[in-house]
Amino acid sequence: MNLLYTVIALSIVFFGIPGAYGQQRTSSATEDCLNCHATLNPGIVASWQKSRHAQVTVSEALSLEGLDKKVSSEKIPEASRNVVVGCAECHTLESKTHSDTFEHNGYDVHIVVSPRDCSSCHAVEAEQFQKNLMSQAHGNLTENGLYQLLTDSINAVTAAGTIPAKDKNAFTEAESCLYCHGTKITVSGVQSRETELGAMEFPVISGWPNQGVGRINPDGSKGSCSACHTRHEFSMQEARKPYTCKECHSGPDVPATKVYETSKHGNIFSAENREWDFQKTKWNVGKDFTAPTCATCHISLLVNTEGKVIANRTHEMKDRLPWRIFGLIYAHPHPKEPDTSTIRNKDGLPLPTDLAGGYSERFLLTGEEMTTAQKKMQSVCLACHAQSWVEGHWSRFVNTIESTNSATFSATRFMQDIWKRGLAVNHEKGGNPFDESIEKAWTDVWLFYANSIRFASAMGGGGDYGVFADGRYQLRKSIQVLKEFADRNKDAKVKAGAKAFR
Numbered sequence: 001m002n003l004l005y006t007v008i009a010l011s012i013v014f015f016g017i018p019g020a021y022g023q024q025r026t027s028s029a030t031e032d033c034l035n036c037h038a039t040l041n042p043g044i045v046a047s048w049q050k051s052r053h054a055q056v057t058v059s060e061a062l063s064l065e066g067l068d069k070k071v072s073s074e075k076i077p078e079a080s081r082n083v084v085v086g087c088a089e090c091h092t093l094e095s096k097t098h099s100d101t102f103e104h105n106g107y108d109v110h111i112v113v114s115p116r117d118c119s120s121c122h123a124v125e126a127e128q129f130q131k132n133l134m135s136q137a138h139g140n141l142t143e144n145g146l147y148q149l150l151t152d153s154i155n156a157v158t159a160a161g162t163i164p165a166k167d168k169n170a171f172t173e174a175e176s177c178l179y180c181h182g183t184k185i186t187v188s189g190v191q192s193r194e195t196e197l198g199a200m201e202f203p204v205i206s207g208w209p210n211q212g213v214g215r216i217n218p219d220g221s222k223g224s225c226s227a228c229h230t231r232h233e234f235s236m237q238e239a240r241k242p243y244t245c246k247e248c249h250s251g252p253d254v255p256a257t258k259v260y261e262t263s264k265h266g267n268i269f270s271a272e273n274r275e276w277d278f279q280k281t282k283w284n285v286g287k288d289f290t291a292p293t294c295a296t297c298h299i300s301l302l303v304n305t306e307g308k309v310i311a312n313r314t315h316e317m318k319d320r321l322p323w324r325i326f327g328l329i330y331a332h333p334h335p336k337e338p339d340t341s342t343i344r345n346k347d348g349l350p351l352p353t354d355l356a357g358g359y360s361e362r363f364l365l366t367g368e369e370m371t372t373a374q375k376k377m378q379s380v381c382l383a384c385h386a387q388s389w390v391e392g393h394w395s396r397f398v399n400t401i402e403s404t405n406s407a408t409f410s411a412t413r414f415m416q417d418i419w420k421r422g423l424a425v426n427h428e429k430g431g432n433p434f435d436e437s438i439e440k441a442w443t444d445v446w447l448f449y450a451n452s453i454r455f456a457s458a459m460g461g462g463g464d465y466g467v468f469a470d471g472r473y474q475l476r477k478s479i480q481v482l483k484e485f486a487d488r489n490k491d492a493k494v495k496a497g498a499k500a501f502r
Contacts, residue, residue, distance in 0.1 A: 025057060025084050027079075027083040027086060029086075030083070030087045032105065032106075033086070033087035033091075036197075040196075048232040048233065050233050051233045052234075053084060053085035053234060054084050057081070057084050058071065058080050058081050058083070058084075058085065058121065059081045061121075062076070062081075067309070068282065070122070071122065072122055072123050073121050073122065073124075077120065080120070085121070088107065090117055092107055092108060094116070095109070095110050097220070098217075099187045099218040100185070100187050100203050100218040101203075102190070102202060103201075111205065112205075112208070112217050113226075114217035114218075114223075115135075115221050115223045116221040125315045126225075128314055128315035129223055129315040130338070131316040131338055132315060132316045132338055133318070133338050134213035134214060134223065134338075135214060135222045136214055136338040136339045137212065138178065138182040138184060138216055138222070139214065139216075139222075139339065140181075141214075144340075144341055146433075150434045151176075152432060153434040154176070155173060155177070170207075174207060178210070178212060179210070180247070182210060182212025182213055182222075183210040183212060183216070184207050184216040185206070185210065185215065186218070187204065187205055188206055190204060211224045211226050227248075230244075236281075237279055239295060239299075240278045240293055241295075242266070242294050245295075249294075251448075251470075252448045252452065252470050253448060254326050254451070255451060255452045255465060255470065256455055256459065258465060258469075259452075259463070260459055260460075262460065262463060263461070264460070265291045265292050268291035269293060272290060276288060277289070283296070283301060284303055285310060285383040286305065286384070292384075296380065297320065298320060301313035302380060310383050318334045318373065319373065319376055320380070322365065322371070324352075325401065325451065325458065326451045326455070328353070329355070329408060329412070330446070331401045331450075332352050332359055332364060333359065333364040333370055334365050334373065335363055335365075340363075342363075343363045345358075346358065346360070349427075355412050355416065381393070396461070400454055404450040404454055405450075407450065407475055407479065408445055410479055411442055411446070411478065411479045414442075414479070415438075415439070415442040415482060417486055418486050423486070424436045424438055438482065438485050441485075442478070444474070445475055448474070449475035452470040453466045453472060456471065
């Protein structure tokens, strides 16, 4: 923490937030909030008091220069400049644009703080995040008809004995897929509640609580900054540690965390991270930390010992990602646009590849764009590794993409033959291509095992998660299951079809 933050923090400890330097550092509106909520919600207030928002006024943050400056907006409301960022500065901002706004003790307050609200000070970061797949995660899932069949096969209750089948419901969706992808927050009315100050009316909100990365907010914006910068401390330190990413990237469909934890990088982090400095805006490689976390490779501003920039801070993840290696049937070049619900393959399906692995090229990065992203990622690697190490690692990674795509193609050919012969009913015949046991064996190939192998290669340079722990062993076993099923049922009676998938 630099000298400015230290002085301000000490003044808070000795004098409280109001009165540091003999002036009112919190706005009168925020003071009104604190007067009640310090008692009603002491945990919230305590977290906020530890935040930089509570310790530094906007003017002081604007006075920082160069790479240390984190306030990226050019126009800051005049009323906000000479106060710290408190309750009112976030929860009463642009209240007319929020459908969850309600009158509360003389103020128009909204409950859900959105990236659009944060953009008042952090405009560049908010704009970058909107170009990131994460910001579109809700629609990328819910507006993909084929993948809605996958969620149906997971969240609907199957009939068993006297228990009837049930469709998936909103609560189940909210705490499963949409926990990370984000819910759609809507206001359905108001309700009266008894409080210590008497009866008060509050909005009734559906889809809440949620902090998913693609949440649809009541002001129409998309995303949630608190997915990584948890309320109300909004800590950069927290966002830089892998535990934050672990919340959604824990597998087996996104096995990033388990691979990281068993990798050499994860080993060093576990042993040494207590000695690292996660607070520096300019993160000095080798000095502030000695092994990468998720943020190091994908987001953070990195400099060398001379202060030269190795990688610029970005909230647009694809800046350093040439490949998209998880979640879909084949690994493929990263999508150009964050809204992937518009992608169609040559067969009209909402997929970036066809079932033979062919790319839907007009929706994906070009070879030149992939090279640019690859160089940005490798510049991070080169801060700690020699050129030959980085090139060797990357060659193996590209080989892994090719080999897992080839294995997936073999599994898909068997599955297509099974569908063609009517041994299972897929989307083309009005069925669900993910709900029958043999279809699940096919899904396991690419959703779990191919993903695990790729992550082991990309993040660990190999290891057991690429072999026996959801790796090549299980992948080959599932392909064998598909082949033996097809061979065993050559003369089986075909299933009746239904109307085609739309």
